[in-house]
Amino acid sequence: MKRYWEIDALRGLMLVLMTVTHLPTRLTDPLGQPFGFVSAAEGFVLLSAFVAGLVYSRIGHVRGVESMRSAFWRRVLKVYLCHAATLLFLFTVITGVGLHIDQPAVKNLVSYYLAAPRDGFLYGLLLVYEPALLDILPMYIFFMLMSPWVLAFAMRHGWLPVMVVSAALWAAAQFGFSEWVYGLAVRHLGLPVPYHEMGAFNTYAWQFLWFSGLAIGASRNAPGMRPLRFPAWLLVLAAGVALYCFYWRHTGINGQAPFGGDVERNLLFDKWLLGPLRLVNLVALGILAVRFGPWLMRKLPRLGWLEAMGSASLPVFCAHLVAVLLVLAFYGDSQTARPWWGDALLLAAVFTGMYLVARVSRGADVPPPADEVPTEPARA
Template sequence: MKRYWEIDALRGLMLVLMTITHLPTRLTDPLGQPFGFVSAAEGFVLLSAFVAGLVYSRISYNRGVDSMRQAFWRRALKVYLSQAATLLFLFTIITAVSLRIDQPAVKNLLSFYLANPREGFIFSLLLVYEPALLDILPMYIFFMLMSPWVLAFAMRHGWAGVMVASATVWGLAQFGLSEWLYELAVRYVGLPVPFHEMGAFNAFAWQFLWFTGLWMGASRNAPAAQPFRFPTWLLVVAGAAALYGFYWRHHGINGQAPFGGDVELNLLFDKWQLGPLRIVNLVVLGILAIRFGPDFMRRIPRLHWLEAMGRASLPVFCAHLVAVLTVLAVFGDSQTARPWWGDVLLLGAVFSGLYGVARTVQWWDERGQPPGALAEPLRD
């Protein structure tokens, strides 16, 4: 299958934005949600789902549903092992450093584990306890385990039922589905992990984004697949809405909180719940990216360093977590603890390391491969 370098570059861009957002520097706030009230996390999940739908539906067409299911499970296992390795790094090296220098930023992040090390360790490996920053991959694993069944059903019966069910679950998530299930788990199983320690992302809401991307990717392999096309009026509306969201985000007095201190209204744009207006903002940006993105990418020089990071998205993502946790343990979470030149040096060192990880992964994959082999498959 042809490899789309544009998608690799976009995923690399999402990784860059996530790294800048998570590292405590003066660029954290200005480059957080840079295009409106949408973060790099939405783009990364949507692109990953699109690639998964593209790749694994092709496996199903060529080798059957069983092969597709096994490929999903192998990927889920790889992601789980990456999560487990990152957790071990957090619970050993980062914990030791933060306790030795009495670093509040990490001690707050690890408050449940420090108070309950045995339960914290066990339930983190069970993907129930999810410390801050380490709550994206468990959600990703959850989606990967569900995807083969959903994809097989959709390829046989169509996507309408799948997307209606997914939208229904998203709607229920806006009204407390996760909290209700948590209360049942506490009541009948005695779950000891507090709700706020189970990850900031509401997976029941974010699954809508994942299955939308899965549908979009799988649809490209359908026998009668047509290019995505949008009427002119919709492009005009999307452009106006995207510009308004961009202006509101960067020139409004409230920054990343669109309605300031109004908690109820801010839920409409809430990241963790994937609020309805946040989805609207993402949709209009997606329409513009699909329509104008390919032409734009052809007119600029290829950014090979972004492509390399996008190709090795999982190792680079884990490496970015290691870098962020290390910085938090050593310097704390203050965004102004260093002068400007210190932030520049820090970002330069981190991104050099991430690019080094990407190139190392590429070198490792190329060992023993025939010339041009890696140019063929598009892997998630």
């Protein structure tokens, strides 16, 4: 299957932005949510879902649903092992360093593990306990586990029922559905992990973004597929929304909090709940990217280092987590712990390390079945 260098470059860009956001430097706030009230996490999840829909639906159409499921399981196992290794690195090396030098940032990060080591270790491996920064891969694993069943259903019945259910779950999440499910788990299963230690991302909300990307990617393999086209009025509207949110984000006195201290109104743009106005901002940017992205890619020079990181997104993502955890252990979470030149050297060292990981991992992060899919359809 053809590999899209544009997608790799975009995923590489999302990894760069996430790294800048997670590393405590003077660039953390200015470059957080750089395009409006949308972060790199949304772009990374959407692109990952698009690629999954594109690759695995092709396997389903050509080799059959069982081969598609097997390909998903192999990918899930690889992602889980990467997450488990990162988690063990946090519980051993980072926690040991943090306790030795009495680093508050580390002790806050693993507070539940320090209070209940056995439960923290067990429920961490079970993807229930998710310390901050280590909550994206568990969500990705959950979505990948559900995806073969959803894709198989959509291949038979279409995407409309899937997206209706997904939108309903997203809406329920805005009104406390996750907390209600957590209450049931505590009451009937005796779950000991506090709610706030189960990851910042609301899975019931973010699944809508994942399945939207999965549907768009899978639709590219549908018979009679046509390029996505948007009417002129929608492009004008999307441009207006995107420009206004960009202006609001970078000129407003509240920075990344659109309404300052107004908690209720900020929920409309909330990242963790994927608030409704945040979705509007994201859709506007997506429409503009689809319409003008190909033209922009033809005008800009290809950046091989971005493509390399995007094509090896899983190991590079884990490398960025290791770097961020080491910085937290030795420097803490202060954004002004170093002078400007120190921040510049730190960022240069981290990005060099991520690029080297990408070069070493080149080809290792590509699902093998996708490259081996035959051109003729599988026989029944």
